Amino acid sequence: MKSPLFRRLLLAFAAPVAAFVFAFVLSSIVLILSGYNPIDAYGEMITNALKLESMIDMLNETTPLYISGVAAAIGFRMNLFNIGVEGQYQLAAFAAAVIGAKVVLPDGLHMLFVMGVAMVVGGLYSGLAGLLKVTRGVNEVISTIMLNSVATLGIIAGLFKIFLEKKSGGAVGGGTTPLAETAWIPDLNGFVELFTREITKGRKLTGMLVVAVIVGVLYHLFINRSRLGFDVRATGMNPLAAKVGGVPSKQMVLLAMVLSGVVAGLVGMPDLLSRTHAYDQGFTKLRGFAGIAVALLGRNHPGGMVGAALLFAFLNTSSGILQITGTASSEIVTIMQGIILLAAVVAYQMVGQVKQREEVKLASEATVGATA
Amino acid sequence: MPTAIELIGITKRFPGVIANDNINFSVEEGEIHAICGENGAGKSTLMKILYGMQPADEGVMKVNGVEVNFSSPTDAIAAGIGMVHQHFMLADQFTVIENVILGSEPTKHGVLDFDTAKAHLANVGESYGLTIDPDDFVTELEVGERQRVEIIKVLYRGANILILDEPTAVLVPQEVEALFDNLRELKAAGSTIIFIDHKLQEVLEISDRITVIRRGKTITTVNAADVTAGDLAELMVGEELPSPETTESTVTDTVALEVKNITVLDEFHRPVVDDVSFSIHKGEVLGVAGIEGNGQGELVDAIVGMEKPESGSVWLSGKDVSSHSVRERRDEGFGYVPKDRHEEGLLLTAPLWENAALGHQTKAPYSKGMWIDRKGSRDRTDEIRERFDVRSPNADVSAHALSGGNQQKLIIGRELICDPKVMILAHPTRGIDVGAQAAVWNEIRTARAAGQASMLISADLDELIGLSDRIVVMFHGRLVAELDPSEVTPRLLGSYMTGAALQGGDELQGGDEMDGSDESAGEHTASAMSETAEGAQ
Amino acid sequence: MNFAQFQKLPAYLRWPVLAFVGILVLSIVQFFTDQQLLTSTTTIQTALKWAMPILIAGLGGLFAERCGVVHIGLEGMMILGTWCGAWGALQFGSPWWGLVSGIVGGALGGLLHAIATVAFSVDHIVSGVAINILAPGTARYLSERVFTQMDGGSISQSPRVESLGDFTWPILAKGPDLLGKVERLDWFLISDLFGVLRGLLFQMTYLTAIGLALVPISAFLLNKTKFGLRLRIAGEKPLAGESLGINIYRQKFLGVIISGGLAGLAGSFIVLELAGLYRQNQTTGRGFIALAALIFGNWKARGVLTGAVLFGYPFGLSLRDLEGTATRSLLLVIAIALLAVVVWALSEKNKADAILAGAVAAGSLLFFFGTETAPKWLPGTMPYVLVLLVLVFASQRLRMPAAVGLPYRKGGS
DSSP states (O other), X not given: OOXXXXXXXXXXXHHHHHHHHHHHHHHHHHHHHTTOOHHHHHHHHHHHHTSHHXXXXXXXXXXXXXXHHHHHXXXXXXXXXXXXXXXXXXXXXXXXXXXXXXXOOOTTHHHHHHHHHHHHHHHHHHHHHHHHHHHHOOOHHHXXXXXXXXXXXXXXXXXXXXXXXXXXXXOEEEEEOOOOGGGSOOOSHHHHHTTSSOOOTTOOOOTHHHHHHHHHHHHHIIIIIBHHHHHHHHHHHOHHHHHHTTOOHHHHHHHHHHHHHHHHHTTTHHHIIIIISSOBTTOOXXXXXXXXXXXXXXXXXXXXXXXXXXXXXXXXXHHHHHHHHTSSOTTHHHHHHHHHHHHXXXXXXXXXXXXXXXXHHHHHHHHHHHHO | OOEEEEEEEEEEEETTEEEEEEEEEEEETTOEEEEEOOTTSSHHHHHHHHTTSSOOSEEEEEETTEEEOOSXXXXXXXXXXXXXXXXXOXXXXXXXXXXXXXXXXXXXXXXXXXXXXXXXXXXXXXHXXXXXXXXXXXXGSOHHHHHHHHHHHHHHTTOSEEEEESTTTTOOHHHHHHHHHHHHHHHHTTOEEEEEEOOHHHHHHHOSEEEEEETTEEEEEEEGGGOOHHHHHHHHHSSOOOOOOOOSOOOOSOEEEEEEEEEEEOTTSOEEEEEEEEEEETTOEEEEEOOTTSSHHHHHHHHHTSSOOSEEEEEETTEEOTXXXXXXXXXXXXXXXXXXXXXXXXXXXXXXXXXXXXXOTTSTTTEETTEEOHHHHHHHHHHHHHHTTOOOSOTTSBGGGSOHHHHHHHHHHHHHTTOOSEEEEESTTTTOOHHXXXXXXXXXXXXXXXXXXXXXXXXXXXXXXXXXXXXXXXXTTEEEEEEOTTTOOHHHHHHHHTTHHHHTTOOOOSOOOOOTTOHHHHHHHHHHHHHHHHHHO | OOHHHHHHSOHHHHXXXXXXXXXXXXXXXXXXXXXXXXXXXXXXXXXXXXXXXXXXXXXXXXXXXXXXXXXXXXXXXXXHHHXXXXXXXXXXXXXXXXXXXXXXXXXXXXXXXXXIIIISOOOHHHHHHHHHHHHHHHHHHHHHHHGGGSTTOOSSBOOOOOOOOEEOOBTTTBXXXXXXXXXXHTOTTHHHHHHHHHHHHTTEEHHHHHHHHHHHHHHHHHHHBHHHHHHHHHXXXXXXXXXXXOOHHHHHHHHHHHHHHHHHHHHHXXXXXXXXXXXXXXXXXXXXXXXXXXXXXXXXXXXXXXXXXXXXXXXXXXXXXXXXXXXXXXXXXXXXXXXXXXXXXHHTTOHHHHHHHHHHHHHHHHHHHHOSSOOTHHHHHHXXXXXXXXXXXXXXXXXXXTXXXXXXXXXXX
């Protein structure tokens, strides 16, 4: 007989592996139909990913994706669909860039201040959707999507011009006034180089990686170990039963929504604090939606989402090499991401059903055993 | 007499259980044939097989002598079989006629032909003495009327073999009589009726022959005229039936729960709970009788703090807890078993230990400070599983995997193990098997003996009468009568529940002795009664 | 007349009354702010055109949600519709083929959603979100494969495509142009009414006519046919349908595929009638606005139309209104509408609504008097704000199909 641990692991990994294999096969078919050689393409992607600099790129990409995934997952654990991470992080990054440039603070403290502003703004903005839900019954999916547009097309677009960097001679720059160096987050190159060769090509591993790890650990402690997290999960599984069990469901909705927004506020920080140092027209977009994908693929699990974020980051950073080497269209990676995601949610569902049946069997065996 | 339905060796397995194990019996044309068995004996599975909703794994089924093989209800309908489900299969937002024609819609040029449908419906109604307005929305109908729609639905399709799955479960005695009249009329018109139930008196009253099923096996088929309820009970459980009798009174003088003038309004600002007051003493079980929807649910919500009442107060051991949240009330000593374990009681996808902690997660051993104590919770869960005989492989299995009875024992166990001062029990034994039912009754009695005050809401009148020290009847949001369970019959209780006893202007029968220490509630009851009586005139 | 009486009116009276009140408010505001754009033929035309994708996609949502499937993937299917619409039109040389291909593209998306949610019981929102992530990626990949090979095409846009064309109602809107004559007389309210009517009939595109016709067709299909009855039972009480021998899976599959097809049609409308080409991110969240229109419309075809017009109007206005004066006037319209909500809420003794509506109305008025022309970002934001506002006041009065979003398994297990 197989050990229960083995079975548990098998069930936990069956779905993502099946989804990955399915996506792999389907993407290969797409590549072949498009006249590319899939072996070449995958080979190129893997060879590239093994280079130190590519790994740095990948980790830099993983960092915001993971944070965004956690932000979405906090909502998901409570059956709240915060589709608004996108708007929340854009607005938070914009506000943090503007306010952060106006203050003078000592090294380090300045950086924490900017992060704090971003978290507060993100939390307030998502809290608005939470408030609409608990007081007015507005579906959070619709409201957060509308608030995304309001944030990017309205608030940021409206205020952007006012806060453009004023250069000498009356000219304006293409973004907000850059943050002083006191607000920059140090890179981790020195630490990495302890174990590897020197990092070249100007690559810098963002210090936000540390923050992402902290976010992941806190998320785990909160959702799986704390009483408040238990209340959140209980409400997500069965709001009525949770209420009977003394959990104030409206407060939980607000709490989960605000926490989700607070974490969402950090999504723009790797860019702001270690790369652009200002909010400009080209500020990275769509990380909020990618975060939803990461949360779905990683099953809202703090560890699972690490894998999901790494996978998406790997695909994102590989698209460039496919373009350069001409082994395949770089856009194939977005298709692969979509297929993996869809295949994964279907696979999770199927494995979940198998698991349920097993449990029912186990439980009824226990019943029979007790009677006999 | 020709045979309408014959089952030979029907077997159906589910993972880990054999629901039907070599079922054999036959139903003659034009008879009312009851299928009897306790909950979980496999009746419902059998009916699903008969009606084509699930295929049998083995066995042969013959309808009117011809072997059939149903792959969906369509086949069963085509063979002249119709089914009235225990849980009504009606869309609330559809009209009666829409519900009736569904699946066999008459059309004219591709458009639904409501005129033809209504004419046919009127025809069917006339021939069987069943009337209903085809344009009413189902959501506006009473329970009895909904059941009539279900029966009409079946007859509309020209079914001559009707299966009724526990049709009396949702009805009060008076409605049951009306249903039985309808069934006799159907029988007179030549229909064959298969009637599933576990209420023995009803079964004996209505049926010609009875087939008893136990643990998925057919035990025997008997003539209703030849057996007594006792015989049937023995056949069903294979042993003496447990009964919900309580021993001598343990009622003390200390008031544990006092509810004063609670009024709850619905969304249209009409009172659904209308100025209700009562008190429960330590060691007392107060039974609340009433047809569902007469405000019991809202009253319970107000008492446990789920909804804020319009006015009134709740006192626990002399302390006003009216402004407390559910959690604060629980911490003060409330225990609550909600009426629907799936909807309100359990986190079905969560492990048992999390379900055990639910409602008590603020206290040791479930938590330490702001953190959940996983080991403490698991140990406590194992204790519950042991003491309350929750049959389960371990504390980590999901709640959905357990049978209904074991789920219910878990819920009752998680409340009782915390020793609440006041326990609110809403339908604690609904839909669980006889063994689990007896266990639950036992726990309630033990807690009562230990001085717990309990409020018991139940639709099972035998349970109410057997367990309660006092019974109050709720009708249209008011407490309209207080009765002594030792002197009341289910029939009399039923007449109070439907308001019949009130509208007839009858005096309280069966003893309305008021608890000496509870005069205000008594006065209130009397005044509420006279108002209701006036309103009816 | 109070609200309760209004609600009792038969539908064929209720909707014209509602439309009339709307136009009345617009013309009053127009009169006081001295401007013509709010009800001019061109504004109405544009507004109608912009309402169409929302309407058609909203009707798509209607078919999915009435059979019990939440359809947040409308946006993704619209995106598939935009790409396929452009591709079909270019490939086969006729916009009608674009239309067909757009519908097929959307329907394929619907099929995918149906497979995930109906066959595999995946959470409806999860599947919808996944499709919304997959669709733009697919469109971009396909563009890279197809449109970059074409003249004037690139990875983010296609070459230009033809429109389906339009027609003008004779006599009323051209030739003698009776409606136009009255509109130009500039009589208070009357001219506005005629302006709106003329806007509907002047150069009405064939596709707009199709879109409008889809409203009664959808209502008829859902309410008066066997197909509709069976579709609706899947969204209200699938087990009841199953117990009468109806194949619920089939109904759900059909509903979701039709839904996808309509979303695809909405996407090709954007390509063929609004933009004249495929462009990346062309749908700008209109799939979600369609969903909001569906919710606002209480899951009824006519309600979707109202929602679509309500949400499409500010889009259309913003395009015509280059100076931002009309959008500024719109602030006044919103304030008036909110004051009406205040009065109504007070008559219903609903203090919370009254205070909230009053506060937002006051804010809107302040904004109105504080500016000469609306800031540039306001027109583009207005539709989204409007959706939020409407949902804030309407959400609690709505009833969605009873079984929407619930997983269904045959045999109840």
